[in-house]
Amino acid sequence: MKTLDCLIIGGGFAGLQCAQRLHQAGLAVQVLEARERLGGRTRVAPLAGRTVDIGGQWIGAGHSELTALAQAAGAAIVPQYAEGARLLHLTSGHRDRVKRYRGLIPNANPLALLELDRAIRRLNRDSQSLSLDAPWQAAQASRWDHETLATWKQRHLRTRTGREIFDIAVRSVMTAEPGMLSRLGFLFYCASNNGFEALTSVEGGAQAATVGGGMVQLAEHLAAPLQAEHRVALNADVHRIVRTEHAWRVEDRQQRQWHAHRVVCALPPALQDRISVEPALPADRARLANRMPMGSVIKVVVAYATPFWREAGLSGEAVSHSLPFNTVFDASPREGATGALVGFIDGAPARHWSARPSEERRQAVLDSLVRYFGPQAAEPLDYVEHDWVTDPWSRGCYVGLMTPGLLTELGPALRTPWSGIHWAGTETATEFCGYIEGAIRSGQRAADEVLTALADRRR
Amino acid sequence: MKTLDCLIIGGGFAGLQCAQRLHQAGLAVQVLEARERLGGRTRVAPLAGRTVDIGGQWIGAGHSELTALAQAAGAAIVPQYAEGARLLHLTSGHRDRVKRYRGLIPNANPLALLELDRAIRRLNRDSQSLSLDAPWQAAQASRWDHETLATWKQRHLRTRTGREIFDIAVRSVMTAEPGMLSRLGFLFYCASNNGFEALTSVEGGAQAATVGGGMVQLAEHLAAPLQAEHRVALNADVHRIVRTEHAWRVEDRQQRQWHAHRVVCALPPALQDRISVEPALPADRARLANRMPMGSVIKVVVAYATPFWREAGLSGEAVSHSLPFNTVFDASPREGATGALVGFIDGAPARHWSARPSEERRQAVLDSLVRYFGPQAAEPLDYVEHDWVTDPWSRGCYVGLMTPGLLTELGPALRTPWSGIHWAGTETATEFCGYIEGAIRSGQRAADEVLTALADRRR
Numbered sequence: 001m002k003t004l005d006c007l008i009i010g011g012g013f014a015g016l017q018c019a020q021r022l023h024q025a026g027l028a029v030q031v032l033e034a035r036e037r038l039g040g041r042t043r044v045a046p047l048a049g050r051t052v053d054i055g056g057q058w059i060g061a062g063h064s065e066l067t068a069l070a071q072a073a074g075a076a077i078v079p080q081y082a083e084g085a086r087l088l089h090l091t092s093g094h095r096d097r098v099k100r101y102r103g104l105i106p107n108a109n110p111l112a113l114l115e116l117d118r119a120i121r122r123l124n125r126d127s128q129s130l131s132l133d134a135p136w137q138a139a140q141a142s143r144w145d146h147e148t149l150a151t152w153k154q155r156h157l158r159t160r161t162g163r164e165i166f167d168i169a170v171r172s173v174m175t176a177e178p179g180m181l182s183r184l185g186f187l188f189y190c191a192s193n194n195g196f197e198a199l200t201s202v203e204g205g206a207q208a209a210t211v212g213g214g215m216v217q218l219a220e221h222l223a224a225p226l227q228a229e230h231r232v233a234l235n236a237d238v239h240r241i242v243r244t245e246h247a248w249r250v251e252d253r254q255q256r257q258w259h260a261h262r263v264v265c266a267l268p269p270a271l272q273d274r275i276s277v278e279p280a281l282p283a284d285r286a287r288l289a290n291r292m293p294m295g296s297v298i299k300v301v302v303a304y305a306t307p308f309w310r311e312a313g314l315s316g317e318a319v320s321h322s323l324p325f326n327t328v329f330d331a332s333p334r335e336g337a338t339g340a341l342v343g344f345i346d347g348a349p350a351r352h353w354s355a356r357p358s359e360e361r362r363q364a365v366l367d368s369l370v371r372y373f374g375p376q377a378a379e380p381l382d383y384v385e386h387d388w389v390t391d392p393w394s395r396g397c398y399v400g401l402m403t404p405g406l407l408t409e410l411g412p413a414l415r416t417p418w419s420g421i422h423w424a425g426t427e428t429a430t431e432f433c434g435y436i437e438g439a440i441r442s443g444q445r446a447a448d449e450v451l452t453a454l455a456d457r458r459r
Numbered sequence: 460m461k462t463l464d465c466l467i468i469g470g471g472f473a474g475l476q477c478a479q480r481l482h483q484a485g486l487a488v489q490v491l492e493a494r495e496r497l498g499g500r501t502r503v504a505p506l507a508g509r510t511v512d513i514g515g516q517w518i519g520a521g522h523s524e525l526t527a528l529a530q531a532a533g534a535a536i537v538p539q540y541a542e543g544a545r546l547l548h549l550t551s552g553h554r555d556r557v558k559r560y561r562g563l564i565p566n567a568n569p570l571a572l573l574e575l576d577r578a579i580r581r582l583n584r585d586s587q588s589l590s591l592d593a594p595w596q597a598a599q600a601s602r603w604d605h606e607t608l609a610t611w612k613q614r615h616l617r618t619r620t621g622r623e624i625f626d627i628a629v630r631s632v633m634t635a636e637p638g639m640l641s642r643l644g645f646l647f648y649c650a651s652n653n654g655f656e657a658l659t660s661v662e663g664g665a666q667a668a669t670v671g672g673g674m675v676q677l678a679e680h681l682a683a684p685l686q687a688e689h690r691v692a693l694n695a696d697v698h699r700i701v702r703t704e705h706a707w708r709v710e711d712r713q714q715r716q717w718h719a720h721r722v723v724c725a726l727p728p729a730l731q732d733r734i735s736v737e738p739a740l741p742a743d744r745a746r747l748a749n750r751m752p753m754g755s756v757i758k759v760v761v762a763y764a765t766p767f768w769r770e771a772g773l774s775g776e777a778v779s780h781s782l783p784f785n786t787v788f789d790a791s792p793r794e795g796a797t798g799a800l801v802g803f804i805d806g807a808p809a810r811h812w813s814a815r816p817s818e819e820r821r822q823a824v825l826d827s828l829v830r831y832f833g834p835q836a837a838e839p840l841d842y843v844e845h846d847w848v849t850d851p852w853s854r855g856c857y858v859g860l861m862t863p864g865l866l867t868e869l870g871p872a873l874r875t876p877w878s879g880i881h882w883a884g885t886e887t888a889t890e891f892c893g894y895i896e897g898a899i900r901s902g903q904r905a906a907d908e909v910l911t912a913l914a915d916r917r918r
Binding site: 142145146147148150151177178179180239270273274276280282283284286287289290291292293294296348350351354355389390392395396403404405406408409 | 601604605606607609610636637638639698729732733735739741742743745746748749750751752753755807809810813814848849851854855862863864865867868
């Protein structure tokens, strides 16, 4: 059997970008994807006659590689609709009221506003002090990494309203609760994504635009030249990587085997852990899997006869501290009269609702939408959802989470190649970690590592 | 192929105890153990002509089931040698000096002593307020679970000496750093094990006695009646559990299959995660694996011509905040002139030293022993070690760790059976969680669940 230059495990944006770059450089590569489709944590579904994103969806400000890819693929980049007021639903203080607001921070009580403003400035100042390549080297790294984000919140936010708004923001960005996250990890995440405000913003932020026809087509565009030469294997559920005398042997559960000089694992650590490596990985790399759990999210898109909220002066953006469907955006088709809302059940509630019957979950989502947008929301044209929590090939979304102690104890293991195995995936990204843009850049970085290593070998 | 009543995955104390109880009750059972030996996280090795424990070793005060098992097996229960002074090596304040002490807390500066005493009383008071069955229901559970133990330490211990001593205790008990542990998780661990002092103590504590000839013989005693009827399969590396029409099919990597009505997973969550379950486990149970990393420890036993430290009035017990070999006990043979010391490289340093060449690691251990006990420690008769961090069938020791948010978000998933699958292992224990005693009790509890479930089915 022929020994390839490089095997790439994972056919998401990181793996495909890496493979494409190596392929263009003339290397013999093969992508091994466990699913029956490409695109990883992006995914499309039919809804009321359209194709909608039910996975990774947004092109954010500064996402230059993803933008270039969309342009190369000839896909339409559609600004996220954001005209009008946003809605905020708080439990505390506001006595279960839905409030309208504009700008980044809702018009809450002045004390909450003041301390939120100060807290965000503090977060940004601390995060700007980090090196994206090695946040674990910051002077305060140990102290920041051994504290949860909840502890930090308790110290810097004293009002219930301030804390609830902060929880909402963290939950929507990380799909997890502040109490399980490292403060240093969150600071790094902010630094990697142009700051706290950008993470939570549409215009100029991480939710700036979408791709007409869905994000997956960009993965398919990346894959096309590889597929034309049969360089992509689907349903290849890799479960074993074994060192041979001169190379690595990679095996899937259907007993297929491939051989290559280099292997790129383009998977989050929590998934990579399902693959046994012989000889064993270094302890730090192996341990990442148990220290970097995936976030929890169920994504839902609901179609309506009209974007009725727009007539009420609403942008469709809504967030809540206590409603199950806790973050919502407009997802109406660009032109045409019908409407759609896209949103998320994030964090711990995602696991709760994941275990409920789908009818009950659908009702909870519609009840949330009625609470935000009124009785018209109870009558959808169509409904589609994807439970990323139980998706066996993602085991959660959006991203592997940085738990306390992870970065300072294991940070260098995220990207350090070992014995011919390289690491890609948005979890390994320095810039735009957690986003498709980070995945792409990580794939480029891993490809460059492989090219350098193989060039050295040939010299 | 015959459908058994119950398959037990894992041949450690939990799995063997469970299987033995079911077997005694007349059920058709089979134990599937991935290793080529039984005993799980216990293990023996030859050292200077003796057999010594290189894994789980101690019978603690209150470990009634383990004591009864030792008695039933006819094994000698040997009190841990503890006569004489202990040694404490601190970095701070004491300027790299080794100090002798007696009692629980070293004779450090008065302020450190005072605040340590107060902190331990506070820990015990809080831990006593917990229900062992449901620590997540405590009034303060959410607050305690969303804070690291390091944050708690920073607040309640102000002196560097106090903090270093606390770190030493936590590291030796949990084989992990306080900065990655949930405060609630640690409180539960204390409550489950008769309090903070008991965890760190020899007499009346968790290190009260050992078993002459090694702990593994007790696992073998448990297994004997099962093995006599070929109810134990070794080298059975289970990787898949599939629901069939009437039962579960369990497959190992050598394509062997077994069928049973019930399955007991007697593994820590981090190992259970390597087994794919179809249909998928509920989200909370699946997620435990990524939220409960194993501790990190390398265990070493060193033999000497004589127990020379005893002549110097030392018990052989030594701890350090900065030396690699950070916790040491006497392990000399009960009778006879030779000596031995057993000890640990715990926590983050274990992963560092795991990656170093064995000669270098051996030297670091001996250098530590010289620092504690003087130049005689440089000339051992024999040396044996086991790196539990990279042991593929343990992936760390002593125990799966409770990270922030774990208990309040996922606690009930630890023990709740699902669709005929039950959970055992010391991580699931309410009493003596983390110890062999906890493993045994968890096996009894899981066996009782299976007996009840099958009896209900027959009625």
